[in-house]
Amino acid sequence: MPHSFRVRALAYAGVLALSLGLIGGTLPASARASYDKTSAREKKRVDSVPTPKLKWHSCFEGYECAEVKLPRDYDKPKGAKTELALLRYRSPDQKKRIGTLFVNPGGPGGWATDLAYYADEFFSSDILERFDIVGVDPRGVGWGDNVRCFADPGNQPPVMNALYAPGFPTTKAETAAYLKAAKAQGKACATSGKPLSVSMSTASVARDMDVLRRAVGDAKLSYLGFSYGSYLGQVYANLFPDRVRAMALDGVVDPWAWRGSKATRNVPRWDRLRSADGSDKALRELLVRCDQAGGRGCNFALGNPTANFDLIYKRLKQRPLGLEDDEGNSIGYGHDDLVSELRGALYDPYGGYYISELLIQLLAVTEPPAADAAAGVRRRAAERALAAVRRQLAERAEVQHRPGAGFPYDNSLDARVSITCTDGVQPDDIADTPTHVAKAAKAAQGANYFNELWAWNDPFCAKNAFSAQDEDRYRGSFTRRTVKPLLYVGNYWDPVTRYESAVKAARLTPNSRLLSSDSWGHLAYGSSECVTSAVGSYLIRLKLPAKGKVCVGDVQPFVDAEEEEEEAQLRAHQLVRQPS
Numbered sequence: 017m018p019h020s021f022r023v024r025a026l027a028y029a030g031v032l033a034l035s036l037g038l039i040g041g042t043l044p045a046s047a048r049a050s051y052d053k054t055s056a057r058e059k060k061r062v063d064s065v066p067t068p069k070l071k072w073h074s075c076f077e078g079y080e081c082a083e084v085k086l087p088r089d090y091d092k093p094k095g096a097k098t099e100l101a102l103l104r105y106r107s108p109d110q111k112k113r114i115g116t117l118f119v120n121p122g123g124p125g126g127w128a129t130d131l132a133y134y135a136d137e138f139f140s141s142d143i144l145e146r147f148d149i150v151g152v153d154p155r156g157v158g159w160g161d162n163v164r165c166f167a168d169p170g171n172q173p174p175v176m177n178a179l180y181a182p183g184f185p186t187t188k189a190e191t192a193a194y195l196k197a198a199k200a201q202g203k204a205c206a207t208s209g210k211p212l213s214v215s216m217s218t219a220s221v222a223r224d225m226d227v228l229r230r231a232v233g234d235a236k237l238s239y240l241g242f243s244y245g246s247y248l249g250q251v252y253a254n255l256f257p258d259r260v261r262a263m264a265l266d267g268v269v270d271p272w273a274w275r276g277s278k279a280t281r282n283v284p285r286w287d288r289l290r291s292a293d294g295s296d297k298a299l300r301e302l303l304v305r306c307d308q309a310g311g312r313g314c315n316f317a318l319g320n321p322t323a324n325f326d327l328i329y330k331r332l333k334q335r336p337l338g339l340e341d342d343e344g345n346s347i348g349y350g351h352d353d354l355v356s357e358l359r360g361a362l363y364d365p366y367g368g369y370y371i372s373e374l375l376i377q378l379l380a381v382t383e384p385p386a387a388d389a390a391a392g393v394r395r396r397a398a399e400r401a402l403a404a405v406r407r408q409l410a411e412r413a414e415v416q417h418r419p420g421a422g423f424p425y426d427n428s429l430d431a432r433v434s435i436t437c438t439d440g441v442q443p444d445d446i447a448d449t450p451t452h453v454a455k456a457a458k459a460a461q462g463a464n465y466f467n468e469l470w471a472w473n474d475p476f477c478a479k480n481a482f483s484a485q486d487e488d489r490y491r492g493s494f495t496r497r498t499v500k501p502l503l504y505v506g507n508y509w510d511p512v513t514r515y516e517s518a519v520k521a522a523r524l525t526p527n528s529r530l531l532s533s534d535s536w537g538h539l540a541y542g543s544s545e546c547v548t549s550a551v552g553s554y555l556i557r558l559k560l561p562a563k564g565k566v567c568v569g570d571v572q573p574f575v576d577a578e579e580e581e582e583e584a585q586l587r588a589h590q591l592v593r594q595p596s
Contacts, residue, residue: 051527052257052496061090062223062256068231072104079133080104083160084231088215090223090488098212100224101159103129105136105149115261116232117147117555118225120154122243122267124218124439125431127151127158138542140552147238147555152228154221154248156212157431163216165201165209165430175200176429183352184472191450195475199446202481205433210484213434217489222252226259236261236499238555242539243267243513247274249502250521251490257498262558264551266505267539268518271494276441284443284452285436286473292456294514295466298362298536299325299371301509302573306372309574316372316379324379329354329465331382339399354378355469357406360413362511365537368573370409377402437477438486446478497526503554503561505531505547507540507569529560535569544569 068084075081082104085097107113121131132151136144143149156163166172178197185191205213225248229237238261241249246265253260273288280288303321306314316324329351336350357374361367380398385391443452449472456467476482502525506518515532522530533540533547540547546567553559 050497051499054256054258058223058255061093062226064093065090065227068227070102070231075103076133078105078136080106081129081159084228086155086224086227088155088211090220096211098155098215099161100155100228101129101153102228103132103151103159105132105144107145107148109145112146113148114146114556115148115234115238116150116229117143118150118152118229118237118239120151120239120241120245120248122241122245123157123432124244124435125154125157125428126244127153129153129158140548143552143555148232150228150232152225154216154431154435155224156216156427156434161212162425162427163205163209163212163430163434164425164427165204165213165433166425167208169425171200171204172425175204176426179429179476183350183356184469186350186352194472195446195449198449198476199478199481201429201433202437202446202476202478203483205430205437205476206482206484209430209434213430214438214484214486216431216434217438217486218248218251218435219255219488219490220486221248222255222490225252226256229259234261237263239263240541240551240555241265242541244269246504246513246521247271250494250525253498253502253525254492254494254496255490257496260498260500260502262500262503262555263498264503264505264554265521266507266541266547266551267510267513268504268506268521269513270517270520271524272492272520273517274440275490275492278441281441282443282448284449284471284474285440285477286470287452287456289517290514291473291512292464292466292470295359295362295470295511296464297514298509298511299358299465302362302368302371305573306368313574314368314372315376318376321375325375328375328378328382332378337381339403352469355465357409359466359469359511361409363538364412365535365543365569365571367537370405370412372574373405374402374409377405433474433476433482436474437482438484438489440489442477442479442482444479446475446481449475449478494521494524495526498528500527500558501560502528503531503551504528505533505540505551507533507535507538509534509536510538510540512538529563531561531565531567533567533569535567536571536573537569540567540569543571 065087070082070084072080072082082102083099084102085099087093088096088098119131120126120128128151130151131138132149135149139149153160175197178193179201185194225237236259237252239249239252246267247269249263249265250271253263270289274285276285276288286292300322303325306317306321309317311317332354333351336348339347339349358371361370377398381395381402453468453471456471459467504518504522506515508515518530522528531547531550533544535544535547537543541551542548544567550561550567
């Protein structure tokens with residue numbers, strides 16, 4: 017699930033200055049019941065690897081880095097190695113330190129070193145006092161050995177340009193170009209990307225994390241994972257159930273939807289995850305709350321916001337706009353571009369403000385042309401306002417890398433493909449993608465605006481595109497009882513990882529607890545003081561929140577329009593701190 021923690025960390029720096037108390041308390045009796053053990057096979061795999069001696073060195077001001085070589089294949093511990101990069105934020109008082117908290121931002125393919133680098137802006141003060149925060153870039157990702165699917169760098173840009181084009185394919189020509197690029201990407205990772213690309217499944221990353229747990233001197237693992245990082249946590253917990261000290265997972269992925277099964281092998285992953293339902297649910301609730309807030313709270317609250325949005329959507333689908341970009345070039349803007357921008361805005365707790373601004377201008381710009389001069393003046397003003405809010409949306413969604421990251425070769429898509437495609441069961445034929453898309457579009461018919469967008473999410477994993485597999489990928493189950501309880505966090509209005517996925521994961525996991533939150537944006541940690549406090553209390557004191565506890569996000573749409581606009585503008589223009 018794509019996410020920029022660099023932007024998010026700054027957005028919630030003020031929320032995270034909390035004081036949650038000291039260690040203490042005991043686990044409930046149920047948590048001290050019997051638990052499952054690491055299998056003999058997994059013990060042999062990871063325990064046969066000697067504990068690495070990490071040579072920490074100063075890298076960025078106030079941080080330490082290390083590099084470590086681990087087996088590319090844990091069935092051959094003395095065979096070829098792959099290098100991983102670690103970044104550590106050290107607790108200022110080592111005497112009070114509980115241990116190390118491993119963190120992962122999701123993706124798949126997100127840089128865990130980046131999340132650790134922003135630890136002092138993203139995590140609460142007492143977590144920083146009680147843990148060293150360590151981000152380990154997953155194999156093939158970040159500062160370690162990078163997977164590289166195209167032997168000739170010149171062959172990569174045309175593929176990435178086609179796959180990262182705005183919106184989604186709407187014509188036969190666009191569909192053909194997209195499928196050609198997706199197939200080229202999948203084939204490149206299954207051939208030129210080997211051997212690393214087929215050794216990047218989540219199970220291998222979980223095994224790396226267990227070896228590194230030993231390397232930092234922890235008897236059991238403390239872990240905080242977000243979005244796809246929740247799947248990494250679930251895989252670790254089921255591979256090594258007796259090695260978990262504390263594990264909090266936010267933005268929870270339904271593990272069986274991600275992994276797939278024999279029965280769902282020809283159901284695309286986007287359909288199994290039902291992320292389109294999450295996006296649509298969040299948008300519709302925003303429109304309802306906009307209507308309730310009225311014009312003083314939401315600019316789009318003239319008339320019926322839900323009906324007006326449907327009108328905009330239909331107008332753009334029938335007749336895309338002809339707009340100008342910042343260089344004065346003519347560009348098209350259709351319903352595909354609209355839902356793509358809306359999905360990006362829904363990631364953001366402050367997205368409601370931008371969505372209302374976007375829609376009010378689109379309602380005016382899509383009006384049938386009028387002959388009078390005044391109408392022309394209003395339209396041009398609306399077009400300028402539309403361009404401004406779209407620039408703000410693009411700025412907020414931009415992933416900002418450190419100097420030099422991605423140059424001269426950007427392996428971000430290679431990493432995403434290699435992890436996604438090796439992790440589970442995939443459809444047989446990439447040529448079936450348009451059929452799945454058409455089925456999704458027919459099923460939507462105004463009932464789900466995001467089906468088509470999500471339907472194009474990862475066709476490169478079809479077996480006749482990405483033909484390789486990681487033979488050591490995790491196959492299940494997801495019902496093993498851990499020695500200590502897991503904490504799942506589910507956000508009602510998460511547009512990517514649906515609340516229902518957190519409910520399902522918690523039900524699958526014995527000895528776990530679900531914390532619900534009425535929050536906005538992707539994830540709840542950092543945007544809800546209640547969630548942040550509960551997660552901190554659990555990680556530090558092993559104290560679970562009460563059963564059935566529901567938090568409320570600190571940012572609620574259209575509650576205070578003036579404050580929300582000021583906050584949104586502030587966040588949009590904040591500079592991202594660069595390493596020294």
